[in-house]
Amino acid sequence: MQITRHYLTISTASGPRRVHYRKCGEGPPLLMVHQSPRSSAEYEPLMRQWGEHFTCIAPDTPGFGQSDRLAKPSPDIADYADAIAEFVTAMGLEGCIAYGFHSGGIILVTALRRHSGLFRALAIGGYAVWTEQEVSLFGKSYLPAFLPSSYGEHLTWLWNRMLEQSWFFPWFDTRPQTRLPMAHDDPARVHEAILEMLDAGDAYRDGYGAVINAPRDIPDAVDNPAPCLITAYDGDPLQVHIDRLGALPPGWEARKVTTPEAHRAASIDFLRPHAGPFRADFPEDADAGFLPVKTPHFDGLVHWSGKPGAETLLVHAPAREASLTNHQGVLAIDLPGHGLSSGWAGPAPDDWSAWQAVIDAAAAALGARACQFEPLPTGDPDRLYPDLSPDRHGNYLTKAWSIARAECFFSPWYVASAATAIAFSPVDAAPERLAQVHRARLRATAAKACHSARIAAGLS
Template identity: 60%
Template sequence: MIMRHILTIPGSGRRVHYRRCGLGPVLLMVHQSPRSSVEYEPLMRQWGAHFTCIAPDTPGFGQSDPLPGTPEIADFADALVETIDALGIEACPAYGFHSGGIILVTAIKRHPQRFRCLAVGGYAIWSEAEMRLFGERYLPEFHPTPYGEHLAWLWNRMLEQSWVFPWFDTREEARLSVAHADVARVAQAVMEMLEAGNAYQAGYGAVLRAPRDIPPPEAPVPPCLISAYDGDPLQAHIDRLGPMPAGWEAHKLATPAEHQAASLAFLREHSGEAPCPPLVEDAGEGWVPVEGGLIHWKGTPGADRLVLHAPGCELVDPEAGTLVIDAPGHGLSDDFEHPRAAVEEAALALGAEAILWPPPPQGDPALLYPDLAPDRFGNYLQRAWQVARAQAFFAPWYEANAAHAIPLDPGVLDPGALQRRARALIVAGSSARRWHDTLVHINGETR
């Protein structure tokens, strides 16, 4: 099972979310931008047979706090070392793909003693002209708009980045051979971008501005493998690397599977046998494993009350002396076929004395929870946005008439608030109806 944890960095108070899976020596895994550590879950399940895979969300992405100001690549590299310091990890092997590799190469130049080896998937060596192009157009501002127009841009931005590179270059010369219309992949990238918001500019911008020099041949650095497969736009950059330090090598490979196999073999060859340190995580937030998955919680274990939220909503911070959880299938909790059993098992594991089940929302559940499954054209994003807007005007939201009007609150119609509600609805998806039916059943029992 892949476990999830929150860690607060001593001194700065910066919160870092990380995933952990497997047994054996530690392998640090750094994701690309603007993604999060979730992109490594399939690879962590495979490589967990050989390593304890630890994949943090880099600052400003996923569930990790951003760095202050306008950070540069050295700040991201140092933040990564701060994280492994806080985790008690000594020298370890590390893997990074694209911008994750840029962060790692910067880190190994600044802190070579903290790594045993690196494996990098694609390393960019941009020309000055390319850098200018990226600087002008690659990272536009990304803010929610009142009527959700930004969602149409976001869907196409994430979809078409596999068609042309850079994503905005629609010349025939910019076409990629790996073009796809994989709805699940695009939808996941969209959700991660919605999570990061405009903070994506800081993390991604630092990578694009980073100096493109690898360590000089005489540098005393650990070994590194750089590889890129056919269709990766960075494969051609293998030819731009120039002379490298002893123990560094670069290869063009045919497929993603070959890249992953070569990376794993290199990491195993140079990893050493240092054991994984004991788990480090915050005391006030985490994930509790129950049968079938993980439940996200905040508060004080052993509290007298476990408080639950309504279907399709977000978790709110707990009051003193309480626990709160994301309902099954909502927020950061996994989905479960039997939500009640999952909640009761989580309450028992967390030592909660009582569960406060909320009443189900008023309205017809067949209308309250429309189909928000991702589709080929991204229409589900606009459906969720329109529901979030209607919720500010009417209760239930689908009864758009004077008899069901509710007082208007400008804060509820703020684009940021709309985006949080729309995203919560999309995350919940069909789980919202299942949670609604669970609450109907439980409230019927207590009458």
């Protein structure tokens, strides 16, 4: 089942705020709010499953994924709840059903309390009620600053932080009694969380901090809140919090279940009878988005941004993406296997005609009549684009960072000498800029094939 992606810019009291959301399925709308520090991407498998019954709408919460962060310094849980309410209103989703896991559930419960009539029913996966001691412990150690450093030291911390959060809870408290039963060392799973943390940057502390410091915010019975089911499965650190919930209003239930599958089944069974009317159309921005493109070799989404109706479409160089280009006044796309666009279904083609077919389809859909290509970097593709597949120890992260630094000073980057030195601006080597280039290279899984195909086609 296809998942589409969209942007929607919301007018708020503090100014416009762009929200990125995923959509899947047909039928009554179901809002899905992810946990921190993740994004709506974590719900893709569940959206394909639940999309058989609902139109699943999953936004990135502020500061995560591709959504703008909140303008307010040190926002609290009420600010995130109000942000969800703003999204619901802008989408025309008032009176929908909603699902949230961990942080997402806390945001939804607070939104329900603060905005009467916003939801018909909620299903929540784990609702945290922290003790004063836990809040104090988390406040000291759980949310250190996450800022890029000149030589990539922050990436060593990031890898181990995201890996070991499946080993211990809280992740920094490495004692026998804090071990988790569902530990793993799967590089691919860690890499997914790594990319989401790189998207959020230091803003992860806003969303995570708001949840950790959130009080028990369950509505009172006199408020007559919409019904809600809270479940938590064996191995979930929040299962013990079921016993901390206290008295619940009428129509609310909390229970422990055995498995993640049991939690999801209970959630969907609870939500179905409360679903609202069918919806098909939802608003989205007109100056950026994701085009569904289908060619003989590609079937996926192409991310685009720029000036609608512009004559020229800018195509970035391999291992880069549209966000790194100056495309003011023109249109730009992320090539397949780059940036926010989908990857190729199989190995990336080394025949440029397959790439050109995607570019032509995107240009036609956007109304562009001419293409402009960024120049290729100098060098041998085999050396320009070494394998950056996630490894067990996260070495690929610092490898990619070293490449991003070397690219500032030499061409080709893999030869450091007086003969290969190039002019540079200190701004290009600033950690904030390197972080953008580094993230683009990690996303660029098809860079070498793209470079080779362009060379073969004479598009240097």
